[in-house]
Amino acid sequence: MxxxxxxxxxxxxxxxxxxxxxxxxxxxxxxxxxxxxxxxxxxxxxxxxxxxxxxxxxxSSKGLKAYCEGRREQCVQDCTASRSPVRIGHRIYDDVKTTPWRVARGPWCQANCLDEAVQCAKNRGSWAEEYxxxxxxxxxxxxxxxxxxxxxxxxxxxxxxxxxxxxxxxxxxxxxxxxxxxxxxxxxxxxxxxxxxxxxxxx
Structure with a gap:
């Protein structure tokens, strides 16, 4: 009704x-x-x-895979734009003494955002829970x-x-x-x- x-x-x-x-x-x-x-x-x-x-x-009509990929792209964008280490899932970059964040953030963000996206596509992790x-x-x-x-x-x-x-x-x-x-x-x-x-x- x-x-x-x-x-x-x-x-x-x-x-x-x-x-x-x-x-x-x-x-x-x-x-x-x-x-x-x-x-x-x-x-x-x-x-x-x-x-x-x-x-x-x-x-929406988009499936979990498309959603996870969208989250990955946004994650990389937000992470690499940050001037200080950010948390992705349960991980945060803490090796600033060896390699400064401004140097490490590119590859670190890419790798960890991808890992979260892979878990999300398997219906695991916080991204999948929010899906x-x-x-x-x-x-x-x-x-x-x-x-x-x-x-x-x-x-x-x-x-x-x-x-x-x-x-x-x-x-x-x-x-x-x-x-x-x-x-x-x-x-x-x-x-x-x-x-x-x-x-x-x-x-």
Whole structure:
């Protein structure tokens, strides 16, 4: 069941929260609720649990291999542009006494970003955990979210038609899944996420 009123397109998404709920008969419904009518007080505790470690859920027609390759390219770009050693997975360059970072970063970044991409393609590691590609339109995104609602953790950032949403209540916790526009949450100082990075969400 869909609400009579809702976003008319991607340009309106930031004005709504998306609620996904399973009814007693097993039917899964969704409802777009205007933020002006939403009771944020009920979500204070769950929004406070938003963490940058939850990752970004990206959904599209692209498969895992293409996603991992995109992450590798971005990883190399970010790593080689850094003036100080960066962490890639569980590794960080610590041999600066032997070879300065400005000299070592090129080959080190290439090798370690590639290793992460290989693990990602095997559905392993943090990149694979964050995987889901990017939704380009609203309805397919809603269908996907309904199907995968129990896998979405509180604090996950989900991109729908270019607009980032934060999962405020996880369906796996027994309640409805509530997705709030990330910008709206970030502008609320009481429920502000720790430091979730939107680099992947806005590319």
């Amino acid at each position: 869909t609400a009579a009123q809702g976003p008319t397109g991607p340009q309106d998404l930031h004005k709504y929260a998306l609620l996904i709920q399973e009814l007693p008969d097993g039917q899964v419904t969704h409802d777009w609720k205007p933020l002006s009518e939403f009771d944020l007080a009920k979500l204070q505790n769950t929004l406070g649990a938003v963490s940058s470690h939850r990752g970004i859920v990206r959904v 889901a590609a990017k939704f380009d339109s609203i309805e397919p995104a809603v269908v996907w979210i309904k199907t995968h609602r129990e896998e979405i953790l509180t604090g996950a950032v989900i991109v729908i038609a270019g607009v980032a949403f934060v999962a405020a209540v996880a369906a796996s916790g027994g309640g409805a899944l509530v997705l709030m526009p990330f910008v709206f949450v970030a502008e609320n100082p009481l429920e502000r996420p720790a430091s979730t990075t939107l680099a992947e969400a806005t590319r």
